Amino acid sequence: MIDSNTMLANLSVVLKRPKYAENIGAAARMCFNMGISGLILVREEKPNHEDMAKMATHKAVHLIDNMERYDRLEDALAPFSIVVGTTARLGRKRTVERPPRDIIEDILPLLAHNKIAFLFGPEDRGLTNDDLKYCQYTSCIPTAAFASLNLAQAVAIHCYELYYAIVEQSREEPAEPEYASTFQLEGMYRHVQEALLKIDFLDEKSQHYWMRNIRQFLGRVRLSSKEANIIRGICRQFLWYQTTKKIKSTREFDPP
């Protein structure tokens, strides 16, 4: 298995002529959060550093400082074997649009040995047909009707989806708690039954019916060993309390 860092190093976010420097900063922060360090700008003018840095925060400002800048999109995309264009849903069917998750599933195996770019258009107009001709994939985030994600949100979701797919494939199953064994559970149920009989919640006749219900409910919880012990502890304490209280209260009414 290829390690996650190699895969993340092969992915870059390319921003084509973003209008607002703040959005470049916000994109940098999200890239950083998701382990992506390649941020590339296509824009004739240098954006205001302070506005970018404010949104990037000190944690991601190095992405801004190391950012490559090009005048022409074609030059920015030159090193990439695969380019994923991103679009808002606009009704006009220019190309086959798929959700980022689907596309990432396709490109993930390629990321070990290929440089891949996520390409985002300007805030107001998005990518043109001419931009999309460089793209092997067109990604569209599903949204509710009339919705529009802003640039930073679109970058955020693409970076998150990529990072998630990468960690997911190398994720170890979370350590399952040690579930209570039948032996432990039966000991617990005997304790519960004893306590419920004591307080007359159960009687000899109905006890099997109610215990079956309680077993159903507790069975659904899938108790861990520790939790089964907690329940036993409560029953034990309760029974002890009942006994000593009874003795005490009996004594109270005892003649001195």
Added chain:
Amino acid sequence: MIDSNTMLANLSVVLKRPKYAENIGAAARMCFNMGISGLILVREEKPNHEDMAKMATHKAVHLIDNMERYDRLEDALAPFSIVVGTTARLGRKRTVERPPRDIIEDILPLLAHNKIAFLFGPEDRGLTNDDLKYCQYTSCIPTAAFASLNLAQAVAIHCYELYYAIVEQSREEPAEPEYASTFQLEGMYRHVQEALLKIDFLDEKSQHYWMRNIRQFLGRVRLSSKEANIIRGICRQFLWYQTTKKIKSTREFDPP
């Protein structure tokens, strides 16, 4: 199947004491983008409407205007059967943290008949242990080391994951293009072969070897009927051009 709108209507985003009104606005915009209309605030002071509205944009300002506000978290959470707390990864293992996608998979079937809340803590400190006691689930967005998502980004990703899961379960498979049939493909390959023989790219001896390679490459593309026709069109045109050019050029060199 329960319709998506019912499910979305049963989900609310609860923000506990967010410091910045802008973040409330950004959360509103993302809720709107993902079809969620329930936005609830836990905060003694009313936040500045203008600061919220600026980030919500006119599209989502109605979510701000209809937002319920409570002083106490317990009151805000009262109507919900399931509360999903959200935390940043802090190292201290307070509870079983799972990625939002996993949790949403669990709660999705419940969303048809239960009110569910996504609960977010303040920007600086997040949810306390006391807040988390109301939560049946604790969600944590996977991020790279040292990363920290801001509140608006965390809301964005949770809303997106929920919306995606809902549309995903009702998604129709995208209309697959009509792929070229064997009949169409064989017609195309004959045309290609003829053209390549013409330009002496292929000769009698090597033609099967090279055509096998071309077939492998074109086979991997999975051509649609339309694309196969385009390739045939090019070959046909090329052959026609060759013929007429030859005639012309032959004529040119013909004695007048």
